[in-house]
Amino acid sequence: MFASRTNWRLDQNRFAQALDAHRRAGKELLDLTISNPTECGVSYPEAEILEALSDPRALAYVPESRGLREARESVAGYYDGRMGFAGPGQSVDPERIVLTSGTSEGYSHIFRLLCDVGDEVLVPAPSYPLFEFLADLADIQLVPYPLFYDDGWGIDFASLREALTSRSRAVLVVHPNNPTGSFIKPREAAVLTEICAEHEMAIVADEVFLDYADEFQNADLARTFALHDAALTFTLSGLSKISLLPQMKLAWMVVSGPQELVQTAVARLEIIADTYLSPSTPVQLALPKFLALRNDLQAQLQQRISANLAILDAMLRESKLLARLDREGGWYAILRVPATGPDESLAVELLERSSVLVHPGSFFNFSRDGFLVLSLITPEEQFQEGVRRLGKFFEG
Ligand SMILES: Cc1ncc(COP(=O)(O)O)c(C=O)c1O
Numbered sequence: 001m002f003a004s005r006t007n008w009r010l011d012q013n014r015f016a017q018a019l020d021a022h023r024r025a026g027k028e029l030l031d032l033t034i035s036n037p038t039e040c041g042v043s044y045p046e047a048e049i050l051e052a053l054s055d056p057r058a059l060a061y062v063p064e065s066r067g068l069r070e071a072r073e074s075v076a077g078y079y080d081g082r083m084g085f086a087g088p089g090q091s092v093d094p095e096r097i098v099l100t101s102g103t104s105e106g107y108s109h110i111f112r113l114l115c116d117v118g119d120e121v122l123v124p125a126p127s128y129p130l131f132e133f134l135a136d137l138a139d140i141q142l143v144p145y146p147l148f149y150d151d152g153w154g155i156d157f158a159s160l161r162e163a164l165t166s167r168s169r170a171v172l173v174v175h176p177n178n179p180t181g182s183f184i185k186p187r188e189a190a191v192l193t194e195i196c197a198e199h200e201m202a203i204v205a206d207e208v209f210l211d212y213a214d215e216f217q218n219a220d221l222a223r224t225f226a227l228h229d230a231a232l233t234f235t236l237s238g239l240s241k242i243s244l245l246p247q248m249k250l251a252w253m254v255v256s257g258p259q260e261l262v263q264t265a266v267a268r269l270e271i272i273a274d275t276y277l278s279p280s281t282p283v284q285l286a287l288p289k290f291l292a293l294r295n296d297l298q299a300q301l302q303q304r305i306s307a308n309l310a311i312l313d314a315m316l317r318e319s320k321l322l323a324r325l326d327r328e329g330g331w332y333a334i335l336r337v338p339a340t341g342p343d344e345s346l347a348v349e350l351l352e353r354s355s356v357l358v359h360p361g362s363f364f365n366f367s368r369d370g371f372l373v374l375s376l377i378t379p380e381e382q383f384q385e386g387v388r389r390l391g392k393f394f395e396g
Contacts, residue, residue: 005136018348030386031357032374037244041379042300045293052286065274067099067284074288075252084227085189092226096255096262098269101278103208103236103251104134109272110204110234111138114169122163122171126364128178146367152326153182157191170202176209179334179364179373181327183221196231203233208241211298213329221328232257232265243294248283305376308383315391322394331377337394339370354389
């Protein structure tokens with residue numbers, strides 16, 4: 001009765017089972033995987049947020065396939081004055097912006113736009129695991145290309161080239177990547193562009209964490225793909241991380257590249273978007289305000305991230321067995337731990353013995369065991385106690 005594309009394993013994995021059992025038993029839980037900004041003690045300007053949602057124009061339905069012009073203009077404003085890979089670029093044209101209800105929907109539209117059934121999209125490994133479901137739903141194949149770690153992360157271009165086939169349609173980059181926290185470097189962007197132009201492939205750049213560069217000097221790493229014009233490029237971002245408002249369900253994509261390809265892509269995307277018309281009017285009308293709130297909200301989270309990194313590093317200085325991989329930004333830290341067995345088993349043991357929840361590296365498609373992923377947006381007190389127990393778990 002059901003399509004094979006939805007023939008997923010519906011039973012819980014061991015990690016989810018252990019977490020369920022832990023919660024049902026009412027045991028204490030130090031959750032170091034928190035990724036929902038609305039649950040981590042950020043102080044939101046509540047009155048301003050609610051007021052932005054009460055624009056009387058929301059009482060009328062004026063459908064616009066790419067999204068309301070005013071909302072798209074505020075997204076274009078988000079890119080004003082930013083550096084592209086080739087230096088300061090022109091501003092982003094609101095005509096090339098399409099609003100969606102989330103970056104996941106943006107991915108779906110792009111996969112539908114570029115790929116026939118069975119076509120391939122190259123994705124980084126390790127990276128964010130949601131892509132697999134999006135690919136299943138679009139009837140496409142994901143082909144991983146490895147990132148290597150050697151004093152920082154980089155793209156293994158030799159393996160990426162080897163992974164190309166006649167069915168490759170796009171290369172996906174997450175900039176900075178989740179969970180490695182690594183930005184794409186200008187030299188890497190240039191090679192990617194060359195490969196994509198040569199093989200008639202598009203670049204899909206997920207920039208949801210773009211504004212979270214670790215230190216001041218790293219701001220230079222946060223160059224945007226939205227100003228890229230040598231290969232057809234789709235740059236995705238949204239309110240979830242940029243304004244810490246995932247519940248508002250608003251994201252966008254910017255299409256850039258050679259003029260003719262951009263025109264065709266936008267015209268076709270407009271029809272896909274028009275078929276759904278998903279973003280709600282009140283949220284679109286509130287978008288300029290929500291974007292205007294981002295600096296204060298991001299500053300709160302950056303402070304949390306720095307404080308938690310300091311806590312983690314203090315524990316690591318005392319540890320003989322654990323180390324942290326270098327990162328440049330994003331919300332996560334990767335811990336290198338003794339690979340005594342599968343990461344998932346280790347995470348379950350840590351939960352059962354120490355009531356500390358972390359994600360195993362295997363969830364993010366690491367090439368080998370020995371990695372745990374910690375969310376740095378966890379409230380500090382919880383993070384401190386969790387990290388203390390984590391250290392004890394290994395050292396003890
Ligand atoms: C790399 C990456 N892209 C996209 C998303 C999802 O964003 P949205 O809420 O806009 O669908 C996430 C969420 O964690 C993410 O980590």
